Amino acid sequence: MSPHRADDAARNPLRHRLDQRLPRVAGPCGMVLFGVTGDLSRKKVMPAIYDLANRGLLPPGFGLVGFARRDWADQDFAQIVHDSVREHARTPFREETWKQLAEGIRFVAGDLGDPEAYQTLKGVVQELDENRGTGGNHAFYLSIPPGLFPVVLEHLRTSGLAEDRPEAWRRVVIEKPFGHDLASAQELNRIVGEVFSSGSVFRIDHYLGKETVQNLLALRFANTMFEALWNSHFVDNVQITMAEDIGIGGRAGYYDGIGAARDVIQNHLLQLLALTAMEEPLSFAPDDVRAEKEKVLRAVHLPRELGKHSSRGQYATGWQGGIPVKGYLEEEGISPDSNTETYAALRVDVDNRRWAGVPFYLRTGKRLGRRVTEVAVVFKRAPHLPFEKTAVQELSNNAFVFRIQPDEGITVRFGSKVPNTSSVQVRDVTMDFQYGESFVDSSPEAYERLILDVLLGDPPLFPRHEEVELGWEILDPVLDFWASHGKPDQYVSGGWGPHSSYDMIARDGRTWRRP
């Protein structure tokens, strides 16, 4: 859905608008990776680069530079990349692809705060331009804690590495979190904005790839049969869930003080809400989609009594899926009196004609029943049921569920007659569609799409700083309320959250769907 740039065809006689076979391959370029030893780098970024090369989507001569405080030579870094590719790549390992990639791998040893290291980096980048033909086009991937962004960005600026020239581009990729409240998000944006123009900044939220966004938009706006029902006349409520079965693992340092709401609701769940609730964009051009998302996010408002319509919790020691697990407060590196929530649920309303009176329930948590991300649109009951009361006892509300992970797809729940019962009996049944069933090869990893977009210079579809800031504007009052009212409730590991979350939705006469 990204508009094919018309000038491509005009410039390159071998690129034809109607050519359905030629993939869009990134032009000459390279990438500099900061934070090469992190989990994300090894499990996601490096394999994604290899997969892109394997699919023939990277330019010949692509350069990959690692930057870290390690005493490594190029080969040592290449070995790290090799191992990560071997372990985590999604496409088969091919020696010829690896050789093509390995020729362009470089390593710069240095401290993130050392100006000399950036001069070395500058030299390496120039060497790649000369020896590999990267053409002065480089993306800087900051896979490092956000606290280090200012240092790195400042050095990129003073060393001249971030300078855009007319014939060569420089871009930057940053990962969430984008701040921890409105003020810090604005500050982060200011810092990044001083070094890179807004079109050169690519923010990635690895939970929500462009592919998912486009799948959701295609389902809503390419079809006739859903849109007619997509409003308060038919919809009773919307439940957006992101559940993880794991705990915080080794991320205590990152997680404590951040918590579930900042980590997931502010960006991920509000993005899903925007995509579910927004009006039809003029086109799928990023600006048009963004305009609609921003409009609907501006219409989101919080309940007046936050205490009654929100819930937070911490997972307690217990058993999950047959395995004994530690509670949050017992995790290594977490203070026993930590107030950080590992579960957060919240009701919001959308003030417009389409959605007035339809609550949107957002919830996320760690150590829940299973790993799942979904948007469930729950419909109203039929106003009249011409059946015996006993016949429809097992019938609940119709529902339309976007499953985002795992097994991306759709589930529709509706009532059907049970065969062969002497009297009519209606029971819930589900109809299921899985992307993996119909299109096996069409779901590239979110990172592949993002990295390719960065290298192609496709404007980022998700999310710009305006949306990030809108997310904080919505969430900040809740965070403030929580900070001054009580503590998170303990909840059983492997379940679906604290009692207060059930109470909160029961107050509205509704129940959570078991995802």
Add this chain to the structure above:
Amino acid sequence: MIRLEDTSGGAVAAAIAAERHRMGSSATGMVLTLLILSDEESQADATAAAVSAARQHPMRIVTLIPRPGRHDTRLDADISVGGDDGPGEVAVLRLRGLLAEHANSVAVPLLLSDTPVVAYWPHSSPDVPADDPIGRHAQRRITDCASADDIDRELQARKAGYRPGDTDLAWTRLTPWRSVLASALDQPPGQIFRAYVSAEENNPSAILLSLWLGHNLRVPVEMATSAGPGITEVRLETDGGDITVSRADGINAVLSRPDTPDSRVALTRRDLAELMSEELRRLDPDEVYGEVIALVASP
């Protein structure tokens, strides 16, 4: 595998449905029906490639093998559904005696409802695939010039019989080459004067590549014979120097550009299964192929 002897198209469809039911899964995920019309010699490779492509495009594969002659007129079927071979459904049908002339009557009850149909002739193709009784069901019709004995005559037949929706594996094989060449020209190369294509003898892909280059670059293209395998080199003469992609071993290529160091490009020759996967990715007419096949020289 289930074997049905002296059966009918409808009975084969019922047997597939019964097998699905027995396994506890319905055939809802199927995205298309692939009809393969083949002789005994090519059918095994063609079916195996389709089964492998079915991992990416779950489909019903119906291989029709006409066995004309004086035996009894009857239909024999080998059926396999799902399982370890992948998610697809496969029916290999032998059409004996007079039935060899009526493959269409067997195919009709086996077409999945409301999903696209693709026809594939791995060996000898009809003059006008779109008018063939089997081809008429299909929105995409796949032939393979490389399987013909007389390449030039085959290319001319494809040109004469072309209707939108036709495509040929000789064209599919070119995609990686075309992709590398197109990305080599993403940086404006200046004026291009002439192009050279070297390939092993009787390679229809090399002819299509020359036509494509000549048409789009508007330059003369010269062809040379090499030892292969397949296409070995494409050279573009520009005012700044030569742009060359050369591949000696059928796996690794080297891209040379003026003022730029050489770079290595993976350009592995692909097997039939990968070609089928690419072919099934898009089911609307391949207009660029249509343009190129129209350029084939008349005798």
